Amino acid sequence: MKRNRWKKIAKLGLVLAAAASMLAGCGGIAENTGEVSSRYRENTGSGTGDEIEVRDGSEIPGYDGEPYIVLDGNEPSFTESEITEDSFESYSELDELGRCGAACASVGQEIMPTEERGRIGQVRPTGWHTVKYDFVDGKYLYNRCHLLGYQLTGENANEKNLITGTRYLNVDGMLPFENMIADYVKETENHVMYRVTPVYEGDDLVASGVEMEGYSVEDEGEGICFHVFCYNVQPNVEIDYSTGESRLAEDTSGLEPEKDGAAAEYILNTNTRKFHRPECSGVKAMKESNKETFTGSREELIEMGYEACGQCKP
Numbered sequence: 511m512k513r514n515r516w517k518k519i520a521k522l523g524l525v526l527a528a529a530a531s532m533l534a535g536c537g538g539i540a541e542n543t544g545e546v547s548s549r550y551r552e553n554t555g556s557g558t559g560d561e562i563e564v565r566d567g568s569e570i571p572g573y574d575g576e577p578y579i580v581l582d583g584n585e586p587s588f589t590e591s592e593i594t595e596d597s598f599e600s601y602s603e604l605d606e607l608g609r610c611g612a613a614c615a616s617v618g619q620e621i622m623p624t625e626e627r628g629r630i631g632q633v634r635p636t637g638w639h640t641v642k643y644d645f646v647d648g649k650y651l652y653n654r655c656h657l658l659g660y661q662l663t664g665e666n667a668n669e670k671n672l673i674t675g676t677r678y679l680n681v682d683g684m685l686p687f688e689n690m691i692a693d694y695v696k697e698t699e700n701h702v703m704y705r706v707t708p709v710y711e712g713d714d715l716v717a718s719g720v721e722m723e724g725y726s727v728e729d730e731g732e733g734i735c736f737h738v739f740c741y742n743v744q745p746n747v748e749i750d751y752s753t754g755e756s757r758l759a760e761d762t763s764g765l766e767p768e769k770d771g772a773a774a775e776y777i778l779n780t781n782t783r784k785f786h787r788p789e790c791s792g793v794k795a796m797k798e799s800n801k802e803t804f805t806g807s808r809e810e811l812i813e814m815g816y817e818a819c820g821q822c823k824p
């Protein structure tokens with residue numbers, strides 16, 4: 511019964527896919543057809559001879575309110591020769607702009623970490639800015655975001671494994687997939703082929719998102735099988751991906767986002783008189799006719815007679 515759980519989570523993405531009709535199982539790995547490979551271009555920057563594939567970000571549809579979308583009918587594109595029960599991890603050399611490329615692993619218990627994670631603050635990925643917004647979980651817009659999650663490979667302060675990623679990418683986009691793999695490997699002692707490829711548009715220093723592929727080896731994708739793209743966005747923040755600079759979306763006040771008590775964006779329910787963080791699940795459930803966007807301080811809202819949501823605690 512346990513195994514069904516993995517399957518269920520792995521297929522979650524399919525529900526979100528526009529092309530849900532491609533729900534044909536993942537029993538066989540996708541053949542590396544010309545069609546798939548033509549959508550990649552070689553990353554020639556590093557010159558290491560490693561096979562690095564970088565998806566051209568311009569082909570990914572824009573963010574539309576979900577942390578990730580399904581690619582290629584949820585079929586990962588590992589080739590037969592790539593799939594192995596021998597644990598490994600590999601990282602691309604940084605390109606000429608200092609950006610990370612694809613990171614790949616066969617995740618098994620042998621390479622999972624046994625120690626607490628150490629500090630990574632000394633690594634400065636491309637496009638990095640230390641910037642806070644009141645409404646971001648943990649306040650900081652950007653996290654040093656592991657391509658291969660620390661919980662999977664124990665790889666920590668490796669500059670080839672850390673990108674500038676939003677909190678939203680880290681927590682809402684990537685983490686559920688990492689947790690799924692970690693749980694599966696711990697429980698089954700199987701291996702999972704796992705590849706994370708940051709996707710940049712042109713010479714952008716901040717990735718538009720990451721392509722993530724997972725495929726469980728011993729059971730041929732029955733336990734884990736996904737191919738998704740997670741957006742490197744933060745709701746209500748506009749990011750300049752060429753530099754990593756950011757600002758409040760629909761900024762009308764010119765306020766500095768770093769300042770405490772600065773205006774933030776809230777979503778009001780004009781019916782219940784509650785106010786929410788924009789990312790609160792309560793907002794999704796809200797009737798459009800009761801929904802109102804408010805930019806200002808929480809004090810102003812309380813003065814207006816609004817009450818903070820108990821779930822998102824704005």
Ligand SMILES: [Zn+2]
Nearest residue numbers: 786790819822
């Ligand atoms: Zn809420």
